[in-house]
Structure formats: C-alpha cells, structure tokens
Amino acid sequence: MTSRRLVVAAAIVDDLTGPRRLLSARRSRPLHLAGRWEFPGGKVDPGETPTQALHRELHEELGVVAELGDEIVGPDDGAWIITDRHVMRLWLARVVEGEPQPLVEHDELAWLPVGDWFSVPWLDADVRIVEELTRQVSRGAV
Numbered sequence: 001m002t003s004r005r006l007v008v009a010a011a012i013v014d015d016l017t018g019p020r021r022l023l024s025a026r027r028s029r030p031l032h033l034a035g036r037w038e039f040p041g042g043k044v045d046p047g048e049t050p051t052q053a054l055h056r057e058l059h060e061e062l063g064v065v066a067e068l069g070d071e072i073v074g075p076d077d078g079a080w081i082i083t084d085r086h087v088m089r090l091w092l093a094r095v096v097e098g099e100p101q102p103l104v105e106h107d108e109l110a111w112l113p114v115g116d117w118f119s120v121p122w123l124d125a126d127v128r129i130v131e132e133l134t135r136q137v138s139r140g141a142v
Ligand SMILES: Nc1nc2c([nH]c(=O)n2[C@H]2C[C@H](O)[C@@H](COP(=O)(O)OP(=O)(O)OP(=O)(O)O)O2)c(=O)[nH]1
Pocket: 007, 008, 009, 033, 037, 038, 039, 040, 041, 042, 043, 044, 082, 083, 086, 088, 105, 123, 124, 125, 126
C-alpha cells in the first residue's frame, strides 16, 4: 500500500465570501519545480495538526497570519493526490496580518484577478484544483 505524505496549502484570496484575487507563488527550488506556480504550504510535521502546519508554513514562507475559510475538498478521499509521494489538503484563506513576501521556497508572488487564474504555469497537479476553485467561484459556492 502506498502511503503518501500529507501536504497542506492555502488558496489565499482577497475575500473569503466572494473571492476576486488569488495568490499564487512561484517556486525557486528544487530545480525540477523551479519556475512553476503553486499554493503556498508544505508538509505536516510529526505532532502537528494539518491546520497548525498550515499556519506555520504561511508564516515561514510568506510572513503572514491568515484566517482559514472552507476546505476545498478533493476527489481522493477528500484530499488531492499531487505526486506519487504526496497528498494535499487545501483551505481557502485570507491574510489578516502582514503583507505576503516570497521569503523562502518562492521567488515571486502574484495576486491573480478572477479570469486570469490560469495566466501562470501552475504545477501540474494544481491545475485541476484551480479548475475546481474557478468552478466554485463562478457558481458562487465560495
Ligand atoms: N506547497 C505545495 N506543494 C505542492 C503543490 N502542488 C504540488 O504538486 N506540490 C508538491 C511539491 C512538493 O513535491 C510537495 C510539497 O513539498 P514542499 O516542498 O512544499 O514541502 P515543505 O515546504 O515542507 O518542504 P521541505 O521542508 O521538505 O523542503 O508537494 C502546491 O500547490 N503547494
């Protein structure tokens, strides 16, 4: 049986009840992921709950405090299989303290307006997640 490591990430938006802008982050490492865009986040460490890990990652990577909104539930037992070795859970989030900066792991951030969410080359596994987010926003589900 394959057991995948849990990654947690945030779809950071300007407004949790009517998102117009989505924050995307460009990876600077490792080399095979550099230049591709993703949701900020990272692996859950032993002893952490998923949401504790997400708050820690957002603080380390972007220097912000965020409030979490709804989870974007995926098709793989409620999560999103992203690689052979990782499965991801993702929450909507809104920054409540600080201005996001690309502190580690990323070399650029972009606030993408609705309609332009596919204007950056997302990591392959993220494409279906951005599609789902787009669907939910366009039908007013988030
Ligand atoms: N954070 C994040 N990782 C993603 C996304 N999509 C995707 O395929 N991944 C992959 C890339 C990596 O192989 C893995 C997550 O690892 P990571 O490098 O972000 O985790 P981490 O910050 O804890 O890294 P490290 O301490 O082990 O260096 O998941 C995404 O949207 N966000």
